[in-house]
Amino acid sequence: TVVGVYDIPAAYVSIDAVLSNTSPTAPYRGAGRPEAIYLIERVIEAAARELNLDPIELRRRNIISPAAMPYQTALGPNYDCGEFAKNMETALASADHAGFAARRKESTRRGMLRGLGLANAIEAAAGPVPEYAEIRFNPSGTAMLLMGTKAHGQGHETAFKQILCERLGLDPDDIQYIDGDTDRVAFGMGSNGSRSMVVGGSALTLAAGKVIDKGKRLAAHLLEAAEADLEFAEGKFTVVGTDRSIALTQIARTSFQPARLPAGMEPGLYEHATYAPERATFPNGCHVCEVEIDPETGEVRLVGYVVVDDVGTVINPLTLKGQVHGGLAQGIGQILMEQVAYDRDSGQLLSASFMDYAMPRADVMCDIMIHENPVPTRTNPLGAKGAGEAGCVGSLPAVMIAIMSALEPLGVRELDMPATSERVWQAIRGAHA
Structure with missing residues (x-):
């Protein structure tokens, strides 16, 4: 990006590498x-x-x-x-x-x-390096959000909860946020290169989409409607054109009751996603x-x-x-x-x-x-x-x-x-x- 935001049709850059006996450095905010x-x-x-x-x-x-x-x-x-x-x-x-x-x-x-x-x-x-997000619902209807990024003062918990609440209509107080725990988070590349919201947030968005997809199958079963007739908004599934609806939190609780699930559906509501951008x-x-x-x-x-x-x-x-x-x-x-x-x-x-x-x-x-x-x-x-x-x-x-x-x-x-x-x-x- 050394040509900046200017329309420069031709550019030539020559770089000299210099060996130094001074203390080595590491990437610092911006890194070049x-x-x-x-x-x-x-x-x-x-x-x-x-x-x-x-x-x-x-x-x-x-x-x-x-x-x-x-x-x-x-x-x-x-x-x-x-x-x-x-x-x-x-x-x-x-x-x-x-x-x-x-x-x-x-x-x-x-x-x-x-x-x-x-x-x-x-x-x-935010270059093409993968990142991970996982959403785990508990039998009570509350949720755990596990992220592969690591916060050190940026406010990740606030922003990631905000994304999840906007997508799924949850109460922030009902979400437990976990990051940086290698015993609990399956994978993660950490926070660097201005990537956390771009790559981690995108992984979270994909994981939330999977939650909605599975939730819609169960909601259709419980509401005795076709999946195609359901829409999801403001944290609930609604049969289009009617007042019949069911909240995602209720779907989450029901997902742990095998007797109420449609045939072939795995109990529980846990979804994860790994996102890798194609370009910066x-x-x-x-x-x-x-x-x-x-x-x-x-x-x-x-x-x-x-x-x-x-x-x-x-x-x-x-x-x-x-x-x-x-x-x-x-x-x-x-x-x-x-x-x-x-x-x-x-x-x-x-x-x-x-x-x-x-x-x-x-x-x-x-x-x-x-x-x-x-x-x-x-x-x-x-x-x-x-x-x-x-x-x-x-x-x-x-x-x-x-x-x-x-x-x-x-x-x-x-x-x-x-x-x-x-x-x-x-x-x-x-x-x-």
């Missing part, structure tokens, strides 16, 4: 996708400067339109859907881009530098960041941040915002402060604990406005694209471009992350020299 978008968005900024164009206008001229979908990129990924231009225009309006010049003038009056950065983000997520999804969005820099100290302060996200079908808006907030914090941390430092002479790691390794705190952040522009994908039953890494993918370039925008009037053209106060101060001093 934030860096890819960082590259293309910085290239767009550089190209606009060379062409003497407004960088926003250059993006408008080259952004992929919905009419071009599905879009085959020059480097392999095939984007199935998205409204990239709408994301950008919505973000610009929400961030009051039109009023930025006045805000910058006011900052200058106070002796501060102000900059605005925009980044259009896209990533490949492509969550996307637009980030607009505004910063203020104190030229005397180099301190960077975030003063505004807007995100417009397309994660496909939104299951739970509250937990989605939590995911975006967390991703933003991690991306902002990488740009402003996070750094693994070694002693140049001995090779000794100098940032081996959080006493020495800077992490973003609440006072580093600003008020964040999050908007959704969901364009559901057709590549999975839920229409979800994934959200776990979306915040991180866009925040790296957006914050750095905002910093460079603030420093541009001074003639600063190069600055490596992390943009610590010292590095920014040194860049300002260098521009004045």
